[in-house]
Amino acid sequence: MTTNLQRPKRGKMVNGFDPAQADALDARTREMVDRRARLLxxxxxxxxxxxxxxxHAEGVMMYDSDGNEYLDAYNNVVSVGHCHPHVNAAVKAQMDKLCTHTRYMQDGILDYAEMLLDTFEKDIAHVMFTCTGSEANDLALRMAKYHTGNEGIIVTSEAYHGNSELTSGFSPSMGENSRLGTWVRRVPAPDTYRVAAENMGEWLAAHVAEQIHDLQRRGQGLAAFVADSLFSSDGIFANDPELLTPVLKVVRDAGGIFVADEVQCGFARTGSDMWGYQRHRVVPEIVTMGKPMGNGYPVAGIAVQSHICEAFGHDMRYFNTFGGNTVAMAAARATLEVIQNENLMENARKTGAVLMEGLRDLAKADARIGDVRGTGLYMGVEMVKDRATRDPDSALALALVNEMRARRVLISATAANANVLKIRPQLCFSTDHADRFLTELKGALASVTT
Structure with missing residues (x-):
C-alpha cells in the first residue's frame, strides 16, 4: 500500500484546476467543486x-450558467459545431426508430462504411467500429501484435493514445505516475523549432531504427509505430509534411506496421486533406478514429488494410455492444455529410490561414512567442523565456490560457512543458471568429506578465 509519505506528486494534467486553491473560488463554484470531489x-x-x-452551446459558442457567451477555440469533439441541427436530427430520428447492435442486419452501418471508406486510399478496405478512440487504438494494437507476432510499440516522447490499460501503457503524456509498458519505446518528436535537422524525416527514422534495434535485442520485435501525424500532444508539429516516408521504410523493413492515430488530426482538420497522415503522402496499415467522428455522440473506429485483419478476423471474433450501433452510425454519417456538404475542409484552410497570419503578426510584436506552427484549424503557439535560448515558458502559457478564459475564449496548452498554446476550434470557425480570437489574444498578451 502507498502511504501518504510515499505517495508521488499529483497526477500530471496540462491546464488543470488545483483543488488546493478552492478557497479562492466564489461560493457557487466552490460548492460544485466540493460536490464533484465527494461524488466523483x-x-x-x-x-x-x-x-x-x-x-448550453451552439455553433462555436458556449454559454455559462449566467448566460455569458464564450468563443470555443478548443473543443474538436463537436467538430462541425455544438448542437448541429443536422446531426441532432439524425440522432433523434434513429433513436425514435431503433437502437441496436451489429449482430443484426442493418443498412446504416454499411452505408456509412461505404461513405467513410471513400475518403481513404483503395488499400484501406475495411472499417470496424468502437465507442472511443481509446478502444480504437486498443483494437488496432491487438491486431498489429497478432499480425506481426511482435510486441514492441514505438511512439513519440509525449504521445497520447488512450486511457485503457493497454493504451495508457503507450501514452507518455499521462505523466510519470502512469507506467509505460516494458514493450514500449519512445522517440523524440520532430521538433522543427529546436532541432536543426536538414532532413527531419531521416533524423526521426534514425531514432526509430535505434529503438527497433533495442526491441529486437530483447526478443520483442516491432509490432507498430503509432503516431498522430500532427504530433498534437508533443506540441503540434506540422511544418514538415512528408517526414514519415523514411520512418515508415525503417518500420516496415523491421516487420512492423504504421498505425495512424487520427483522433485529433483527422476529419478535415488540416484544411488540406481529410486525414492528417495524407499530408505525409503515406498510407497506414491501420487508421484509428474517435472524438470528432459523431460530433459529440460516442462513436469511433478503425480503418484497416485487408491483409492486416485477415488472420485476426479468421481466428477471433470482434464484438462491441455499443460500437457501430444504429444511433452511432446515424450520428457519424450526419457528421461526415456536414463536413462534405458545408465544405468544411476548405473553411478550415481559409480560416486557418487568417489565424496563422494573425498569430505570426502577434509573434513579430512579442518576443515571448518563440514559434507559431500548425495547419488548417490546428495551431500551436510556443511561449519562451528567451528567443535565443528557446527555453520554454510554462508559467506564461498557462497564464495566457487562464487570461483567455477570463476574456471568455477557450483554449488550452500542450507539449511536455505545457508551454504551447493549443488552438483547435470547430471546423465551422469563421474569419470573424478568428478576428475576435486574435483581438482577445493580443489583449491577453498585453495583460499577462510573468
Whole structure:
C-alpha cells in the first residue's frame, strides 16, 4: 500500500484546476467543486484556475450558467459545431426508430462504411467500429501484435493514445505516475523549432531504427509505430509534411506496421486533406478514429488494410455492444455529410490561414512567442523565456490560457512543458471568429506578465 509519505506528486494534467486553491473560488463554484470531489472522487480533473460551468452551446459558442457567451477555440469533439441541427436530427430520428447492435442486419452501418471508406486510399478496405478512440487504438494494437507476432510499440516522447490499460501503457503524456509498458519505446518528436535537422524525416527514422534495434535485442520485435501525424500532444508539429516516408521504410523493413492515430488530426482538420497522415503522402496499415467522428455522440473506429485483419478476423471474433450501433452510425454519417456538404475542409484552410497570419503578426510584436506552427484549424503557439535560448515558458502559457478564459475564449496548452498554446476550434470557425480570437489574444498578451 502507498502511504501518504510515499505517495508521488499529483497526477500530471496540462491546464488543470488545483483543488488546493478552492478557497479562492466564489461560493457557487466552490460548492460544485466540493460536490464533484465527494461524488466523483479525486481522479477527475477540471480545466482552468477558475473552473467554468456551461449550460448550453451552439455553433462555436458556449454559454455559462449566467448566460455569458464564450468563443470555443478548443473543443474538436463537436467538430462541425455544438448542437448541429443536422446531426441532432439524425440522432433523434434513429433513436425514435431503433437502437441496436451489429449482430443484426442493418443498412446504416454499411452505408456509412461505404461513405467513410471513400475518403481513404483503395488499400484501406475495411472499417470496424468502437465507442472511443481509446478502444480504437486498443483494437488496432491487438491486431498489429497478432499480425506481426511482435510486441514492441514505438511512439513519440509525449504521445497520447488512450486511457485503457493497454493504451495508457503507450501514452507518455499521462505523466510519470502512469507506467509505460516494458514493450514500449519512445522517440523524440520532430521538433522543427529546436532541432536543426536538414532532413527531419531521416533524423526521426534514425531514432526509430535505434529503438527497433533495442526491441529486437530483447526478443520483442516491432509490432507498430503509432503516431498522430500532427504530433498534437508533443506540441503540434506540422511544418514538415512528408517526414514519415523514411520512418515508415525503417518500420516496415523491421516487420512492423504504421498505425495512424487520427483522433485529433483527422476529419478535415488540416484544411488540406481529410486525414492528417495524407499530408505525409503515406498510407497506414491501420487508421484509428474517435472524438470528432459523431460530433459529440460516442462513436469511433478503425480503418484497416485487408491483409492486416485477415488472420485476426479468421481466428477471433470482434464484438462491441455499443460500437457501430444504429444511433452511432446515424450520428457519424450526419457528421461526415456536414463536413462534405458545408465544405468544411476548405473553411478550415481559409480560416486557418487568417489565424496563422494573425498569430505570426502577434509573434513579430512579442518576443515571448518563440514559434507559431500548425495547419488548417490546428495551431500551436510556443511561449519562451528567451528567443535565443528557446527555453520554454510554462508559467506564461498557462497564464495566457487562464487570461483567455477570463476574456471568455477557450483554449488550452500542450507539449511536455505545457508551454504551447493549443488552438483547435470547430471546423465551422469563421474569419470573424478568428478576428475576435486574435483581438482577445493580443489583449491577453498585453495583460499577462510573468
Amino acid at each position: 472522487g479525486p481522479a477527475y480533473r477540471l480545466f482552468y484556475a477558475n473552473p467554468v460551468e456551461f449550460a
